[in-house]
Amino acid sequence: MSTDISYTPEEVAKILRISKFTVYELIKRGELAAYHIGRKVRVEGADIESYKQKSKGVSPLPSLLDPPALSERLNHTTTLDESLVICGQDIVLDILTRYLEKQFPQVHFLRRYIGSIDGLMALYRGLANVVTAHLWDSDTNEYNTPYVRRLMPGHQTCVINLVYRMEGFYVAKGNPKGIITWGDLTKPEVRFVNRERGSGARVLLDEQLRLSGIIRNDILGYGDEEMTHLAIASKVARGEADVGLGIEKVAMQFINLDFIPLHKERYDLVIRLEDLERPHFQALISILKSPSFRNEVMGIGGYDISRMGEILAKT
Structure with missing residues (x-):
């Protein structure tokens, strides 16, 4: 990427591997510098680099472009003063992250807006702690578990229902x-x-x-x-x-x-089984079962929360 040319929000989204709507939100919050040419928005290459550098500290949208650095930082042994990466695109995850931040203000909860297969691969590679999946297997007419077994070979996982959609x-x-x-x-x-x-x-x-x-x-x-x-x-x-x-x-x-x-x-959360008893993840399950969280999700509409927080499989 050249730092002396400008990019459209769509191009920025591809560079940072996030959605273009997240790019607009970063611009709106002042986290990513941009300017207008008429009604069109442009972002300088230098400002993208600046944002990426800032993201190496504390950022709601960490880059997965540097796997060794992030893997070393997480290393499957997240403690109460480190970062925890949550992957997925549904707004319910943003609400869940907000609840977790209230309970653990010293933890950096980092959101990655990526799809189901990319999320599971990030979990497998040690680049994420909580990922979502809604992957239908036509051979078994089952959601998620067959894919988790294929994409997490040799790793024990826990599948927890978030919502049905x-x-x-x-x-x-x-x-x-x-x-x-x-x-x-x-x-x-x-x-x-x-x-x-x-x-x-x-x-x-x-x-x-x-x-x-x-x-x-x-x-x-x-x-x-x-x-x-x-x-x-x-x-x-x-x-x-x-x-x-x-x-x-x-x-x-x-x-x-x-x-x-x-x-x-079925839209599920997937975590490593070894993490299940750790404070962050026990808090996550408690939040999913809490009346306040469930009522907030119900208030949004469009979701079935009948099995929210239920452990559906340990693979």
């Missing part, structure tokens, strides 16, 4: 293209917008296409990727795509979108 299609109000099934994605006039590789939504789509015998090249826009459910919904709402895949909660934020429910998914 409804996954489905975002379409324009009134569903003018009549998009109801996976097969409708192949209609020649339908423009699709996809999630990035490694995300739970992308895995669900690819598994369903395989089961249905649908060739991905027959889907217009299959290669058009966005990093978040919000970005997908926004693109459909703006008319830049006809359909995208995401969770119902996000669709509720757009008055000009309809949601076509397809699949109820």
Whole structure:
């Protein structure tokens, strides 16, 4: 990356491996310097480097670009005065992090906004402490556990339910293209917008296409990727795509979108089994079971919390 040229928020997002909405939030909070050319936002390469340097200290969005440094810092033996990395993109994780920060003000709780497979790989490599997953396995019709076993070979883990969410299609109000099934994605006039590789939504789509015998090249826009459910919904709402895949909660934020429910998914937390009895993780489970946290999540809407905090598997 050159430090003498400027970058768009989308380019910054790719450089830092975060969502473009997180980039805008960093700019809004003054953590990342930016300037405007008309209505467009630009970030200098030098300011990106400056932000990355500051992130090597205390930052809500640590970089995974320097695995040895971060691995050495965490080293699977997090104590009460160190950092704890939480990976995942759902707003419920931001609320959970806030509750943890209140209980452990001396701990740096660091958030990484990455997908399910990347999160599990970070846990395997020692670059994360808590990760989320919503990965459907079509062979077993089971969520997450088969993937945890494959991606964490030789490592014992604990799978804890966070919420259940409804996954489905975002379409324009009134569903003018009549998009109801996976097969409708192949209609020649339908423009699709996809999630990035490694995300739970992308895995669900690819598994369903395989089961249905649908060739991905027959889907217009299959290669058009966005990093978040919000970005997908926004693109459909703006008319830049006809359909995208995401969770119902996000669709509720757009008055000009309809949601076509397809699949109820299990959204879990995954930690190392050796961490389960440590104070941070016992506090995490207690928070998940607390009336205040559960009521706050229920108040948001769009989530099933019936098994929140329940240990579903130890692998």
